[in-house]
Amino acid sequence: MEPLLSLRDLEIASNAKIYLETYFNKMLASPSPRSLRRRAAERLIKELGLGSTEAARCWDDWRAKETEYLRRCRTRLQIRDFNVLKIIGKGSFGCVKLARMENRKGGVFAVKIIQKGVQLKNGQEAHLRAERDLLVAGEGSRWIVPLIASFQDDENLYLAMEYMIGGDFLGFLIEKGVLSEEIARFYVAEMVLCIEEVHKLSFIHRDVKPEDNFCITASGHLKICDFGLAFSGHWAHDSAYFEEQRWGLVKKTQVSVGGDTIDKRTGNALAGVLSTKVSTIPHGERVLSWRNKSGRRRMARSVVGTYQYMAPEVVREQAYDARCDWWSLGVITYEILFGYTPFDAESREESRIKVLNWSEHLALDPTAHLSQQMESLIRSLICEKEARLGSTAYRVNDASDHLSNYVYSNGAEEIRAHPFFATVNWRTLHMQIPPFVPNGLLDDTDTKYFTESFSSRNVSGESSVESEVLQVRAKDMLLRDKEYGEEILEARKKGAFLGYTYVRPGDAGAAKGLFAH
């Protein structure tokens, strides 16, 4: 007899549950974006001190713009609306392409294309949600790479961002070799503001490094990007939440899971079901308030990032907090001045050991003649977290393994107050002319600051997608199931990212011709 429910049905049911919980949580937890926009307009009109006729005209204007924005939000954006020009980056997620809207009226975008199949098999769903949510939360920020729109189709997720024409900071560093202290001061100061901005949004970046993660704008300023490893402590960004939803339903309904041949041989399938913990919501408690209470207790513990830049507390798998990003900044500062990091090594393992024994490897070459302030800044960032600059707010975490808060938005204040930055005007830094400004560009699609091997690549760049999807052995046994795995993957690709779509309000999208067709 056919079972009443198949694993595919359960997949669809858990996707629906996840969608509803995340949707209503967002709706109930914070004011709607629309009411925030209204409030911002109210504030502005008040500040301008307009008379009643002028204020009424402003409101008419606001309403017209709002209607237009809502109309744009309803326009379904697709990748075929973009004319792909070049590939400018490639990573484990897929690739980043430089693209212009088909209608050619607008500017160009860097479109990050993330293959759902590979990512879902690698269990990256929570990270991808965190990346998108942080980019959305960074709306209007001066220091975070601007997201113009996010959308999806059955195969991919797309993040259309402003194109950072100056390339990434590592490219700049390679070209210049080492930087003088004076020039380093400008870039390190901008990095402080970039990281501070991420912390203000209650995220830890966890992968602060010059390669990929600081991009240079047309005016030569920095913006922070690549939030693939960002951590917010929120249950909707935690893979355990997704596993519990799916395996919880399997356990409740007792639908059998076969797994692949290895699972069958080792008896993993049954063990997987038995070991699934299904949380019981206390009687009378509402599901979302319970999730928000218990989910907040989850702490950053996973070892993620790049060893050379990774703080020792992360490498040691201790519960860590946002101070780990300040350690990475210390390592970058060292690299800017010396051309290599103190923890450079032939292999990842050697780097790991060096970080664990960091004090033996933190040698500041005296022939570099660093100023006392510069040396002090490096030493007060590359040190154990208890002594690290920016620690005061976090001291409460040092007493026990249970962190009371994983990120404090004011951690950067101490860093900004360090004597090395005494001459920095933090309020006007963004208006200062940077030591280097991208130049000699032919037009807004120029890729001279990007690696030749990417920009000369054929624009499709997806030759290996199919084979990559096939090669990955899925982390989640449901996706490995010999009989239903493929079907479940297809259902997950369709349903796992509901609510991913976003369109930046204001004139940015429209002015760039994003919706002008």
Ligand SMILES: Nc1ncnc2c1ncn2[C@@H]1O[C@H](COP(=O)(O)OP(=O)(O)OP(=O)(O)O)[C@@H](O)[C@H]1O
């Ligand atoms: N908005 C942008 N403008 C210009 N270039 C960009 C932009 N976003 C990303 N890139 C380029 O694409 C590259 C890869 O993007 P990204 O950093 O987001 O991937 P990644 O997650 O670091 O990849 P992986 O970690 O798997 O190596 C970057 O190094 C950068 O050169």
